[in-house]
Amino acid sequence: MTRGWTEHSGRALELAMENVDTDQIIPARFMSTPRSEGYAKYLFHDLRRDADGALLSTFPLNDHADATILITQRNFGTGSSREAAVYALADAGFRVIIAPSFGDIFAGNAVNNGVLPATVNEADIDALTASMAGQNADLIVSLETLTISCNSVRVPFALSDTWSLKLKNGWDDIDLTLQHTPEIQRFKEARREERPWAWPDVAR
Amino acid sequence: MNRANTLLDKLWETHEVHRRADGASLLWVDRHLVHEGSHHAFAKISERGAPVAEPGLTFAVVDHYAPTRRAARLPDPDIVRMIETLRTNAATHGLKIFDLDDPDQGIVHVVGPEQGLTLPGLLINCGDSHTSTHGAFGTLAFGVGATEVAHILATQTIWQRKPKAMRITIDGALGLGVSAKDIALNWIAKLGTGGAQGHCVEYAGSTVRNLSMEGRMTLCNLTIEGGGRMGLVAPDETTFAYVKDRPFAPRGSAWDAAIAEWAALHSDENAQFDKDITLSGDDIAPTATWGTSPEQALPISANLPDDKTAATIEALDYMGLKPGAPLAGTQIDQAFIGSCTNGRIEDLREAAAVLAGRKARVPGLVSPGSARVKTQAEQEGLDTVFKDAGLDWVSSGCSMCVGMNGDLVDPGKRCASSTNRNFKGRQGRGARTHLMSPAMVAAACVTGTITDVRPFLAGRTP
Known part of the structure; x- marks a missing residue:
């Protein structure tokens, strides 16, 4: 069960990749772990490490562990139905994922764990990231107005009534x-x- | 009813228990299939102390972690624990389980149809994205996450918003060596991995009508790779002939009543689709993927892309390929034939037709989609063809499609694979996967390179 929320403000991090599949979010070999052990350590496990297991300085998340909002490109969460992908994001502190489109099953799983899959068109995503000016910046995400704000920029996101109700109430x-x-x-x-x-x- | 309805409309209506003001439907679930990966969901219902609402409609299958070399391999304790957990959960809740030593065991999406658990007009859920496979029977079937699996276990229902309706019509005759896999890779390459997002895809047209149930299952299976959570083919005589006399299929008067109802399960003539796509079956060539997304697929005669987009550059780099080089002739290190996409008897026959009397230049694994498929293949002598060619003939499971059971491709190695996902690391960390039909995998084995299967089929029929 998750707690409901109507507004979230937090640090945003950009992951400039399209088609980030759930195998990238969490490789299959970690999925036998009980949830109670926590999934944060598996998030983007192979993407953020080199072949010897050392963290890559070039992977954005390795520098910005305080981020709670992820901004990414089309078709985020495509692939397998593994809810473990959402567990890894949620356990690492992410509450909002912003992308032009999402894998259908991933998006449903996200909402079931209190994580908002905010569908934002590419131009508006560009406007948001421009307003962050290449820096980490705080974004404010509102489920009441269905908008995301950063500095003077404010963009809308799409979310069905069903998912909005569910996120707000933590049903x-x-x-x-x-x-x-x-x-x-x-x-x-x-x-x-x-x-x-x-x-x-x-x-x- | 005056309105012309799609098949999706008809299936939705007969399963809708309740519709909420916000547009969400509560749907009745006719069959719920669970596997080792469902452990999170069982943990959730046991936390609540909730029983399984309908144990008679819930079936457990050991597939994702199933060792394919049952006797030889020393089992990894983690794998043993996953399988044991499913056994315990099945026993606790009184569920039928298709366990490792069961002659009916196999991959959940092969077992369901094979057992007659999958029927036209049903709604089927499973915590696996390739549940779309069952749509080949005119069944509303879609993959769900762990929270939804727990909900179905506890209530035998699921909340869903109705997806939009999309139709892909394919007319014309498929050429020699061209199969449902090639159709799927082609439409996904054309529309992209998000092409069917938010939609249920109904496949129609003469090419689809002429496909066997195995081919239709491959097509519906891969719908998820194009972003659609559900695929559908309207049931017909081919469907009824496949279902009849399966172990769990209806018999006697129940069968007659079922057939009468199933015959009406098709989209009405003037039904409107939100998205309508047409493809020519005659134009489809044997196809293979070159990158790290199923949309990165090309006909075998094509050259690799040389555009400068980040996605192309990154994919070619990961795959160790040169921009603009011919796809054909790419050297492979190994091969895999199997999975819920292409592990059925017809798939094995097509691969064996290419391999008969020939040797594989690379090592390869052939894992039938189920123990029944394995037995049938052995009765037909297909196992001998694979073994004589130098490939390993092993037991059924998800195996090297996802590598959870330890069947992995080593880092940097290139695998010709009859599976469904060429994602980075899918078959093992650093593994390079090329998706193609089983016949194309067989041809790749013979030459040790990605190659056109057609010359290898001259004078041969699967």
């Missing part, structure tokens, strides 16, 4: 859904009556 879907239990039961009984073929046990 746990299981609790919400359990309120629909009678409706689900009725649906199930009607389906079973009308479509007995949809149950695997009729074959046996």
Whole structure:
């Protein structure tokens, strides 16, 4: 369960790469780790290290561990459904990812962990990064106005009502859904009556 | 109902339990498939003390961490623990498990269809992005993350906003040596890895109608690589013939009722799609990827790009390739045939047709998509073809597609692979992956280079 939020202000970091897939965010070999052990140390594990495991000074995150907002390029989080990619970002302190587009499954996973996937067009991303003037700067992200501000620049982001509600309230879907239990039961009984073929046990 | 509906509309409507004011639908889940990677979700429901709502609709499969050399390899304790955790969770919640020694074990997206768990008109979820595979049956099927897996375990439902509808129509006859894999790599190269983002992709047209179920599964499987979480093919006689008499498929009167309903599962003639794409099947050549994203794919006769974009430069650098050089002739170090994309019997037949009577110049691994596929291939003598060519014939699992079981490509090595992702490090840290069809992988084995499969098929039929 995550806590709801309506405004976030924090340091932004630019990762100027497109198609950053979930294998880059967290390599598969770390995914057997229980969540309670923390995933921050796996974030961008292979991207930020050389072949001998030493941290690369050229990788932006290695200099700016205080960042909570990531600004990146199209199709961030493409690839596998591994929620571990979001665990690694969230455990490393990221609350907002700004990109022109996201992998569909990644974006849903992000919202389920209180992390905002803010869809911003490329021109507006350029305006934001220009206002940061190559420096780390604080951005203010508002779920009320669906805008991101930095210095004098203010740009809109796209977010569905469903995800906005969920982020603001920090909803746990299981609790919400359990309120629909009678409706689900009725649906199930009607389906079973009308479509007995949809149950695997009729074959046996 | 007056409005012309898409297949997506029809499937959505029959699964919608509730629609909230914000537009989110609560959908009923007919089948939930879990694997070793589902441990986070089981941990979440046990924290709440919640039971699995519908154990009879939940099936566990050992695949991601399955050792492919079952007897020979000393198991890594981490892998053993992952498999043991799934066994414990399945036992605790009373779930049927397709375990390592089960004659029906295999990759979850091969096992579901093979067992008749996958049927037209159902909704199937699994904590794996390639769940889109099952859409080949006219099934609403999509991958979900761990939070959603926990939600489905606890409630047998999922909250979703309906995606937009997209149609890719492919007409014409595929040439010799051209398969569903080539169709998929072509449309993804054309539209990009974000081409189907936010959409459910229905595949239509004569080329798709003429594909076997195996081919349709490959096409739907790769939908996610083009950004679409769901693929669909309307069910037809090919579908019904595949499903009939599978272990969990309906029988008797239930079968008759099912067929009657399934026959109506297609988009209405005038149904509107948010995005409508047309491709010519005649124009598709055998294709391979050259970079680190599935959209970086080219026909075998092409030269590598020499544009100066950061994405191209970086991908060529990682792959150790020269800008502008011919794709064909690129030397490979090894090969892999298998995965949920191309590990079915037809895939093995196509590869074996190329390899019969020939030797591989590079080492390679052939991992059938399931134990059943393995048995069938052995009955057909395909294992002998692979072994005689010098390739390793091993047991089924996700294997070298994702390397979780220890089947890895070494740093800097180049692998011709029938899998789905050429991401950096996907097959092992520093590994260089070229995606292609199983027949193209087989041809690459014969020459030790990425090569056009067509000359190797002259006078041969898979």
